[in-house]
Amino acid sequence: MRVIGFIIFFCIAFLKVNAQLLEKTQIKGFIDIGSNYDIDKQKLNFQFGEQDLFITSDLSSRISFLGESVLKYSPTSPTKFDFSLERAVFKYNYFRNHNFFAGKVHTALNYWNDTYHHGRLFFPTVGRPEIFNQNIIPLHTTGFGLSGQNLGNLKFGYTLMVGNGQGSTDLADDNVYKCYVAAVNFRPLDGLRIGFSGYWDKITGDVHTHITGVPTVTSTVTHSVGLVTQQIYSGSIAYFKKQFEFLAEGSLAINHTDSLGDKTTNAFYVYGGYRIKDLIVPYVRYDYIYYTNGEVVYTPVNTEAFAGGLRWEINYLTVVKLEYQYKKSGPKTFTNNMLLQIAIGF
Amino acid sequence: MKIINYIFIFVVSLMLTSFSPIENELDIPQIEGGLAVIVNSKGAPSELPLSKVKSILKGEQQRWKDGAKITLAFMKTSTPVGEDMAKRVFGMTSKELNKYFLAQVFQGKMSSPQFFDSEEDLLKYVKNNDGAIGVASSKNASGINTITVDGKKSI
16 A cells, blocks of 8 residues: 555656646747749749747756757758757756756857747848858857856857867767857847857868758868868847847858968858838848858858848738849859748747 | 739738738836736845846846746736736837747747736746746735835836
């Protein structure tokens, strides 16, 4: 009888604890669908974007977890869709606003990558800026680090991280070198954030892009030039208030090899929006990327792009965007597209 | 021609929305008697300036000075108290406040606040959870600890 009593007591206690935990676990998601019209080819396409699920859970007063998984298009999958674990972050709040974290994170470089992640509901434009589409910065890093936020009157924030470098998988590093990330930001005024960040890595193997899963750097290329030492420095200014929206960020990437020396890439974009009604924001964005001759890590296609559109925020969980995009890739390739996107949170 | 149709449909939809009578959410009537900042008996001080209260309620501070975790509890913004709170405490519309919290949680910057349909449930939650802080109508905030904000009991 004592054993049965103990089991019943244990079950009740277990259920009670779980019920408390479940109260603090939330699942939310985003999805986007849309269409694009190629003006030059006069071709209309309908497209499904990404289905994003994210889970947050407070496991104790100091420990929390955030997971984000995405179902998205993949040309290499038989079904043309793949499941992707985008973030899995364990966080321990060790003192006031200071945290230790471990797992797979969006690399704390630049504003966009650190803020919007895969939530197209939050994107001010239809898609990411070219600086992210062309993988100038590593979008994800698996490792551990320290972070802090809203410190002092300037609302100072920082992230310091060590992780598997580029070319690694989520399970193992591909070489003995680690990558290092350092990022700081200040929010001196409501709506204003100024940030700086640095990334240091040594690359010896494949660098896998996030968009298609196809390597941009093959082992053959990197082995032929030897070890690539990479440094990326970024700065950003973001100002989002009721009426005005402004975001500008730029990155300088230096890829160094003993045989070719430094190859620098400059990339930036500027975004501006102005709310004319409670619900409607016309906006523009200009992107620019310039590579040095002989670049070995990136696909060196100099790019200039312009986007202009209207964002219609029906409510905080439904946003519709209509956007015109012009893109010049290299000296001869031009594209003109009209895009329509419906982004939903649920 | 296809592209023109495409733009035309979108613009007409926008115009229909724009000309429909949209109530300016910042013009909503205030709750009679004002709002009170309610707190659990553990963690929170008895008096704070409004700027600090705003910062705490926006999730910018994770712990009280004694180390207790700050847990946020609000009325849903679809309720009159929640709507008034969004306007008076945060200076936002209900839509903006909901979007703000969704974005902060998504970025991993804070834990999701607890939202309630009834003030009775809100008061019970704040009373029973260490470090909890929330906003309720002053007239219903008797029998629970409140913070004096800029020397006043009500916002």
